[in-house]
Amino acid sequence: MNFRIFIPRDAGAIAVGADDVTLALTQAAASRGVAVDFVRTGSRGLYWLEPMVEVATPRGRVAFGPMTPADAASVLDAMVTDGPHPLRLGIAAEIPWLRRQTRVTFARCGVVDPRSIDDFRARQGYKGLERALTLTSDEILADVTASGLRGRGGAGFPTGIKWKTVAQTAADRKYIVCNADEGDSGTFADRMIMEGDPFVVIEGMTIAGITVGATRGYIYIRSEYPHAVIAMNAAIQAAKRAGYLGERIGGSAHHFDLEVRVGAGAYVCGEETALLESLEGRRGIVRAKPPLPAHKGLFGRPTVINNVLSFAAIPFILAGGAKAYAGYGSDRSRGTMPIQLAGNVRHGGLFEAPFGITLGELVDDIGGGTLSGRPVRAVQVGGPLGAYFPRALFDTPFDYEAFAARDGLIGHGGIVVFDDSVDMSKQARFAMEFCAVESCGKCTPCRIGSTRGVETLDRIRAGDRVAENIGVVEDLCNTMKFGSLCALGGFTPYPVMSALKHFREDFGPAPTRLEAAE
Ligand SMILES: Cc1cc2nc3c(=O)[nH]c(=O)nc-3n(C[C@H](O)[C@H](O)[C@H](O)COP(=O)(O)O)c2cc1C
Ligand code: SF4
Numbered sequence: 001m002n003f004r005i006f007i008p009r010d011a012g013a014i015a016v017g018a019d020d021v022t023l024a025l026t027q028a029a030a031s032r033g034v035a036v037d038f039v040r041t042g043s044r045g046l047y048w049l050e051p052m053v054e055v056a057t058p059r060g061r062v063a064f065g066p067m068t069p070a071d072a073a074s075v076l077d078a079m080v081t082d083g084p085h086p087l088r089l090g091i092a093a094e095i096p097w098l099r100r101q102t103r104v105t106f107a108r109c110g111v112v113d114p115r116s117i118d119d120f121r122a123r124q125g126y127k128g129l130e131r132a133l134t135l136t137s138d139e140i141l142a143d144v145t146a147s148g149l150r151g152r153g154g155a156g157f158p159t160g161i162k163w164k165t166v167a168q169t170a171a172d173r174k175y176i177v178c179n180a181d182e183g184d185s186g187t188f189a190d191r192m193i194m195e196g197d198p199f200v201v202i203e204g205m206t207i208a209g210i211t212v213g214a215t216r217g218y219i220y221i222r223s224e225y226p227h228a229v230i231a232m233n234a235a236i237q238a239a240k241r242a243g244y245l246g247e248r249i250g251g252s253a254h255h256f257d258l259e260v261r262v263g264a265g266a267y268v269c270g271e272e273t274a275l276l277e278s279l280e281g282r283r284g285i286v287r288a289k290p291p292l293p294a295h296k297g298l299f300g301r302p303t304v305i306n307n308v309l310s311f312a313a314i315p316f317i318l319a320g321g322a323k324a325y326a327g328y329g330s331d332r333s334r335g336t337m338p339i340q341l342a343g344n345v346r347h348g349g350l351f352e353a354p355f356g357i358t359l360g361e362l363v364d365d366i367g368g369g370t371l372s373g374r375p376v377r378a379v380q381v382g383g384p385l386g387a388y389f390p391r392a393l394f395d396t397p398f399d400y401e402a403f404a405a406r407d408g409l410i411g412h413g414g415i416v417v418f419d420d421s422v423d424m425s426k427q428a429r430f431a432m433e434f435c436a437v438e439s440c441g442k443c444t445p446c447r448i449g450s451t452r453g454v455e456t457l458d459r460i461r462a463g464d465r466v467a468e469n470i471g472v473v474e475d476l477c478n479t480m481k482f483g484s485l486c487a488l489g490g491f492t493p494y495p496v497m498s499a500l501k502h503f504r505e506d507f508g509p510a511p512t513r514l515e516a517a518e
Helices: 012-016 018-032 069-081 116-123 126-133 138-147 159-168 189-196 196-214 227-239 271-281 308-327 357-366 402-403 424-438 446-463 466-483 489-491 493-502 513-517
Strands: 003-008 036-041 053-058 061-062 087-089 175-180 216-221 257-262 303-307 336-345 348-356 376-381 388-389 414-419
Touching: 003 018, 003 069, 012 018, 012 189, 012 227, 018 036, 018 069, 061 069, 116 196, 116 227, 126 196, 126 308, 138 159, 138 196, 138 308, 159 196, 159 303, 175 196, 175 271, 175 308, 189 196, 189 227, 189 308, 189 336, 196 216, 196 227, 196 257, 196 303, 196 308, 196 402, 196 513, 216 227, 216 271, 227 257, 271 303, 303 308, 336 357, 348 357, 357 376, 357 414, 388 493, 424 446, 424 489, 424 493, 446 466, 446 489, 466 489, 466 493, 489 493
Parallel strands: 003 036, 175 216, 175 303, 216 257, 336 414
Antiparallel strands: 003 053, 053 061, 061 087, 336 348, 376 388, 376 414
């Protein structure tokens, strides 16, 4: 009997040597005459343990990590003898960091073979679509609405309402667009699921298509994600061959086709209307709303545009899980959120949990504090447009409303951790600089305001009329917040104002906190 060894083909795992480990294990197996079948999976999201390699045993998959090529021979021996090894982590599914999670969207990620539609189907794959094909559009909409699912791209708009609007808008053609531009700092969940369980995204988009009457869909993936592009293209071809995409899906009267489009690298192209411009072959510039994409989107037709994670949550909901999904979470934030821990954090990775877990629990307990071992001073939640929270706000529950109530946002669920060596005036400047670089240029508060913001923060940092210039920054932030056309200019004030509010000591003219400590 061949040994079955599972190694991630996830870009994050490859970055730390998963391909080299695969080669070394292949060579070790050949030299020992051990027959091995290698399965390249996605990552389970415990990135500090990557490359994490698993071997199938009658008790479940036993994990080893983090591995280097030099460990290959001894790890293979331990796999063959089922013996001890310093890198042995035990049964993968029982690693406490995984057991504490509620894996709904990511249930298969790191487990399933992302290139095998049969493996996907053997693990509940396409159950949601199969049920959806027996329902009317209204019945599907009722399920999506009942689940309480809100868009995971950042704005948190109810998915059921969006789909209903498109379903009720008459047109000769409609489109489904998957937003896989994932530009937020510290986020990687879209990439992980596309690489680790691509069929779930396809299934979710197909359900959207049959619900609203769209026959064509596009997945817009950022160019920095070549592995995700390969994984999605391979899955689309496999789904076509198996009759799950194209004409008469699953033997029904529905048609639905999908294509991957690769972006050219602009943060603003994640904004839905700029993304549509880009998909149509133009420069990614934000469109004024109305009309909403749901009424007039891609090529002027009604379009459902959702984040990867929003689509990936749909199959579970349609497979009969609407009530179960809504049963997770807190208040108006229903379901689970794939939270991404990044930056200066000991246990960086993907942690899927129901809404409501506190920020402190995520950072201190699950994240294990900083990698540097120094105290956590700040975390930025929700990408480059998210607020910086100090320890004093670590009791904030991770949900849309609780963060908004404290002038923050959860965005796409990214948490970037900083230790006490961070200079928050530098971070505030960076926010303005980021906005200046990434601005599409359509509206003045963002295009000009961000550059004036950089200049003013430079003056503050140089100790030039600090109080007066802080007043200027506050004015500027107000103008950007209320006068910008989209959230790039409109939300840049969040990191800037939160840095000023919670870390005022880092803005001159008095010596900065660190200088004072020297
Ligand atoms: C500057 C900017 C960048 C954005 N980037 C992304 C992104 O990378 N991915 C994403 O899904 N949504 C992004 N959004 C949000 C989208 O405009 C849109 O709300 C989302 O794709 C809708 O899908 P959802 O309802 O499933 O969240 C961005 C918004 C702004 C203003
Ligand atoms: S806020 Fe910035 S990115 Fe958004 S439309 Fe205005 S100039 Fe473009």
